[in-house]
Amino acid sequence: xxxxxxxxxxxxxxxxxxxxxxxxxxxxxxxxxxxxxxxxxxxxxxxxxxxxxxxxxxxxxxxxxxxxxxxxxxxxxxxxxxxxxxxxxxxxxxxxxxxxxxxxxxxxxxxxxxxxxxxxxxxxxxxxxxxxxxxxxxxxxxxxxxxxxxxxxxxxxxxxxxxxxxxxxxxxxxxxxxxxxxxxxxxxxxxxxxxxxxxxxxxxxxxxxxxxxxxxxxxxxxxxxxxxxxxxxxxx
Numbered sequence: 001x002x003x004x005x006x007x008x009x010x011x012x013x014x015x016x017x018x019x020x021x022x023x024x025x026x027x028x029x030x031x032x033x034x035x036x037x038x039x040x041x042x043x044x045x046x047x048x049x050x051x052x053x054x055x056x057x058x059x060x061x062x063x064x065x066x067x068x069x070x071x072x073x074x075x076x077x078x079x080x081x082x083x084x085x086x087x088x089x090x091x092x093x094x095x096x097x098x099x100x101x102x103x104x105x106x107x108x109x110x111x112x113x114x115x116x117x118x119x120x121x122x123x124x125x126x127x128x129x130x131x132x133x134x135x136x137x138x139x140x141x142x143x144x145x146x147x148x149x150x151x152x153x154x155x156x157x158x159x160x161x162x163x164x165x166x167x168x169x170x171x172x173x174x175x176x177x178x179x180x181x182x183x184x185x186x187x188x189x190x191x192x193x194x195x196x197x198x199x200x201x202x203x204x205x206x207x208x209x210x211x212x213x214x215x216x217x218x219x220x221x222x223x224x225x226x227x228x229x230x231x232x233x234x235x236x
Contacts, residue, residue: 004050008060011051015059039067045083049090058103065109072116073163081125088117088126096136099145108148115152119160123175130179137186147190150183 017023018031038044048064055061068087076084095110102110118129133153136146157172164172 008051008054012055012057012060015057015063019059045071052094061106069113072113076120111148111152115156119156
C-alpha cells in the first residue's frame with residue numbers, strides 16, 4: 001500500500017509537470033516515455049484503479065482512464081473473468097459516485113468505457129448492463145447520467161466499429177431493438193414530468209396586480225410625453 005501511495009504521488013508530480021507552462025518539449029517527451037512504459041506493464045490497470053480511488057488530480061484520472069481504455073478495447077479478451085469484473089465494478093461505482101462532481105470530459109470518458117465493456121460483454125458476461133442504465137434513468141438523482149448512458153449506448157452499439165464480427169453486430173442490433181419500447185416509454189415519462197413541472201411553475205406565477213398595471217400605464221404615458229417634447233417629434 002505504501003508503495004502504491006508513493007507511486008501515486010510520483011505520478012501526480014509527473015502529470016502536473018507535464019502540463020506546466022514552463023516544461024520544455026524535451027522534458028515532455030521524457031515524461032511521455034515514462035508513462036508509456038508504465039501503461040504497458042502487466043498490472044498497470046490495477047495501479048490505475050488504486051490511483052483513481054485515491055487522487056483528485058484530474059490529469060492522473062484521465063491518464064488512468066486512458067490506460068483502462070487500452071485494456072478494454074485492445075486486451076479485454078485475454079483477461080480473466082475476475083479481473084474484468086473488478087474493472088467493470090470499479091468504473092461503475094466511480095461513475096455513480098462522481099458523475100456530478102468531476103468535469104464533463106472525465107464523466108464522458110467513464111461513460112464511454114462502461115459502454116465499451118457492454119459492447120463486448122452484454123448480455124453473456126455483463127447481463128445487467130442495460131438494466132443498470134434503465135434503473136439510473138428512473139431515479140431522479142441519476143436521470144441525467146442514465147440518459148447520457150442511453151445516448152452513448154445507442155451511438156456505440158447501433159453502429160459499432162469494425163473490430164466486431166458481423167454476427168456480434170447483428171446480435172447487438174437485435175438486443176437494442178428489443179429494448180426500444182421500454183426506452184421510449186421511460187423517455188416519454190421524463191418529458192411528461194418536465195412539462196408538468198413547467199406548468200406548475202406557470203400556474204404558480206401570480207398575475208400582475210392592478211397597481212402594477214397602473215404603474216405600467218403611467219410609465220407609457222411618461223414615455224409618450226417625453227417623446228412628444230423631444231426633437232424626434234419633428235421627424236414624425
